[in-house]
Amino acid sequence: MIKVENLNVWFDDGYDRVDAVRGASFNVNQGESFGLVGESGSGKSTILRAMTGLAPTWSGRIEIDGLALHGHKRNRDFYKTVQMVFQDPYASLHPRHSVDQVLGEALHLQGFRDIDTRVVKLLDDVGLDRKFRFRYPHQLSGGQRQRVAIARALAGEPKVLLLDEPTSALDVSVQAEILNLLTDLREEHGLTYLMVSHDLPVIGHMCERLAVMKSGEIVEVMDVTQLRQMQAKHPYSQELIGVSVAH
Numbered sequence: 687m688i689k690v691e692n693l694n695v696w697f698d699d700g701y702d703r704v705d706a707v708r709g710a711s712f713n714v715n716q717g718e719s720f721g722l723v724g725e726s727g728s729g730k731s732t733i734l735r736a737m738t739g740l741a742p743t744w745s746g747r748i749e750i751d752g753l754a755l756h757g758h759k760r761n762r763d764f765y766k767t768v769q770m771v772f773q774d775p776y777a778s779l780h781p782r783h784s785v786d787q788v789l790g791e792a793l794h795l796q797g798f799r800d801i802d803t804r805v806v807k808l809l810d811d812v813g814l815d816r817k818f819r820f821r822y823p824h825q826l827s828g829g830q831r832q833r834v835a836i837a838r839a840l841a842g843e844p845k846v847l848l849l850d851e852p853t854s855a856l857d858v859s860v861q862a863e864i865l866n867l868l869t870d871l872r873e874e875h876g877l878t879y880l881m882v883s884h885d886l887p888v889i890g891h892m893c894e895r896l897a898v899m900k901s902g903e904i905v906e907v908m909d910v911t912q913l914r915q916m917q918a919k920h921p922y923s924q925e926l927i928g929v930s931v932a933h
């Protein structure tokens with residue numbers, strides 16, 4: 687479903703050039719949940735940004751659902767297939783748009799006409815009571831807001847969700863709820879996930895396979911069984927696993 691081959695992403699050509707991602711390659715199978723994990727600044731989010739066109743200078747190959755991506759312009763078909771959920775639901779929702787407007791607009795943009803029925807269905811899908819439909823973001827908790835952001839991402843019935851630290855801005859008590867919701871939704875909607883997190887236990891809980899990143903490079907791709915059995919090969923992955931076990 688997702689193929690990334692020899693991906694390089696850089697910012698600011700010339701003296702200030704930052705090579706944020708170097709030679710990254712991995713595949714994500716249809717229906718799979720794949721994690722990108724690594725310390726802050728290792729280039730995880732940059733990979734998602736290159737996919738969505740937010741990191742304009744890149745080379746290599748990115749293919750999603752059989753379509754190769756080029757440059758940084760993404761068309762309607764791309765957003766029909768791929769949607770993103772960001773870390774901070776406070777920032778990603780317009781403060782003066784009600785939940786109804788947020789979801790209605792997303793449905794309208796995707797060309798749906800039965801908007802009323804679909805808004806209600808989306809609320810049900812993400813476990814939000816219908817009483818929240820006409821509320822504004824400031825009237826919702828962080829977890830409820832992230833549910834709205836997830837509902838918006840699902841509006842166009844995408845195949846792939848790119849999840850960038852989707853729970854790290856939330857209270858610990860709410861994080862598990864949202865992760866379990868995402869797990870259920872993947873199953874129910876046959877979604878494929880590419881998920882970024884600096885939190886190895888979160889990736890271990892959510893993903894079947896993962897890539898460990900360090901300083902812009904993927905140092906190891908492993909499956910979650912290897913992770914659980916602490917069978918990482920690369921010293922940096924071993925260190926990362928060691929730290930998360932110690933916590």
Ligand SMILES: Nc1ncnc2c1ncn2[C@@H]1O[C@H](COP(=O)(O)OP(=O)(O)OP(=O)(O)O)[C@@H](O)[C@H]1O
Pocket residue numbers: 697698704705706724725726727728729730731732733884
């Ligand atoms: N717009 C930009 N201009 C210049 N450098 C950038 C830009 N965006 C990211 N970088 C740099 O690219 C590198 C990778 O950043 P990235 O955000 O992908 O890391 P990350 O692993 O997702 O970390 P975090 O978990 O902190 O978000 C960092 O060194 C960062 O400073």
